Amino acid sequence: MIKRRRVVAGLAGLGLAAASLVAAAGPASGGIPPRWVGTWGTALTAPSLANTGSSLNGFADQSIRQIVRVSLGGEQVRLRFTNAYGTGPLTIGHATVGLPAAPGSPTLQAGSVREVTFNGGSASATVYKGAEVLSDPVDLPVAGTSELAVTIYLPTPTGATSWHWTARQTSYVYAGDRAADTDGTGQTAAYNHFYYLAGVEVSTKTGLGTVVVLGDSISDGSGSTLGANTRWPDYLATRINSTWPALGDPGVINVALAGNQVTKDGLAINSPALGNSALARLDDDVFNQPGVRSVFVELGINDVHLSGFTAEQIIAGLKQLAAQAEAHGLRTVVATLGPFEGYATWTPEKEAVRQAVNTWLRGDTGFDGLVDFDQILRDPANPSKVLPAYDSGDHIHPNDTGAQALANAVPLWLL
Template identity: 45%
Template sequence: MAHPSQRRIVIAAAVLAATVLALAVAWGRAGGRAEAAGGEGWVGTWSAAQAPAGGGIAGKGFTNQTVRMTVRTSVGGDELRVRLSNTFGTQALTIGRATVALPVANDTPQIQPTTLRELTFDGRQQVTVPKGGQVLSDPLPMAVGPLQELTVSVFLPVATGPVTFQFNAREPAYIGAGDQAAKAEYTVADSRNYWFFLSGVDVRTRHAAGAVAVIGDSLVAGNGSTLGLHRRWTDYLAARLRDEPGEADPGILNQGLAGNALTHDGSEIGFPELGVNGLARFLRDGPGQTGVHTVVVALGVNDIQIYDDSPERIIFGLRQLAAQARQLGLRVLVCTVAPFQGFSSWTPGKENTRLAVNAYIRDSDLFDEVLDLDAVLRDPDGTGKLKPAFDSGDHIHPNDAGNEAIADAVALEWLLDS
């Protein structure tokens, strides 16, 4: 039996952890209610879910190298700030310099030199990110528009160890020797379709409308969409919002991780880059993002097709995410599980699981709204297949047309805080 003093230490630690978590969530949602009213505030305009490194360049990390990455905003603003993450690092991360600029084009590392701005962290150019931590840059006066591409460059002067990253960027990160963060003409040594350490971009806007975080798997991350052209369904949704009448649109934050599951880590099958389970990452990737008032959950297909889970286990995971969202005052939308007959792992038993999970989602009153991916993407021939016009070719991931159809199925009023 533990000594009373030991029990007091344990209880105190638990209380402290809960307090820190509450403060972290509040930090991510700061200003959310003012933003909902259309006032001035910070909102997330771009994000990428982060995962641990596996092998290769991500496992090796960087030394005296610069990584240059391009992202695209969902909403615009008059100031911006950038979030860098060492969430899954094994040691402290030193950022020697970080910059932001407008690119010459979306398929090149070259930037427009007159737009180059230095990022600082509490007024300093260099910053150390502790193991497991993240840092937010100082606000930078730099006007950016909706659906505008930004190039972020990060110089890494000393060995980083294994990286924190998103391996499904759908556009290249350029890797170069030495400090090239402020160079307009960038010399490329290597490239990968990853985002390294870069986890978010926020903007301050006079017409803030909060943000919507979409927590999902490869159908959210964009597998099957055209590389480099921003054709994930969240990209189509951001474009649709911009084209609708009205002054204030919410930021659309894509928190997709290919291979991600509700209750399984990718490391269970030898691929840590698939991320930690949805329950483990929910607070960080949903309410922990800036100004989030609505969370969309699009998980479950990998729990079926990779892990062959029961409907009960999958439903438990969905119920838990919905309950946690509600506890924090968030609206929660849940997606049905899309069809995948014809994919290599499909079986009749897994199809029965998918149908059972979808039946529960449609009938439950636990969710504010249901985005019926199955109804949008399923072939009307009565099978559990994707419509041929929406099939990227692997029978599980929608192509560009399928992603656009998903975005068109979203009722825009679902995304507005009330």
């Protein structure tokens, strides 16, 4: 892979990013045949040791309705389910996909529910331990940045689940088979987690490939409004969909995990829901995504404040991320580490590590581009702190306004 001219974007890069919208889009779609593009995805992990959200015990004779927001639209959809962390085969007895009657609502639009089949028409599927299953194409037109409701009925005990801890979106659990019901009332539980659903693809004539966001809680949406799809990658998807014409626009797949580290697994601190290290999950969460063409890396702050790693250790891990992505022919963009003074784990020594990593990131790192999240989020009067207008209140995670500012700083043409 020939390295491109390195691009640095921060506050000064906002005008460049906005000016590039038309250039990024390309010509009209014409007679180009449709292609399958990833439009939504999430990173799944081993269950909580404390059985949070029934993730360890699992489900039996229950339905789960999950609301997800796609990035690109299309004429058909297909779904990918995983049993990566199960202890035995997973049976999906019945699955459907439909359109919520209102944003985040478990009640669906009349006439929108479509049956999901597998292997050329089967209503059920077995997902073997450690494996995935891809559904048949479903004829359901979806608009870009709209929501889908995916419902699965699990007839037999699942055991340990494959889940996403901090979904920032409510999933609804029902007794029995409720997959075909448009009425979303009567749930027995409501959890802010995703289960088993790893990805959604759309058949599109205008989308081309996917951008994968490999990050931590900053990208996973901690601090954002629950159920509002205000993570910064959501805002990025909205910007991409606002370009005209749209040929070549990528889908956005957010595989960020709260608490994730570059080089250390969550299980090492008794928190498997934080996921394997970013280096350990490159194959599954990045390289195996449909049509991945670029990866945005937003990682490192947890290595600083959770594990107390040195700058040299963190930099070595980030170098490996860049090298392996380049070896797979991917364009790479990296973010600096944002400020966190005022957060419970902050110390002057950890601040020095953060600054050292950022100094390296602003140099010649091997990444194709840099978006300076630190410059965007910091308070000019107190650079080790988050700007109050962008602070969610915990002094490390941006609020919705801060997330919008991060998304606005990403040059679309670089993706």
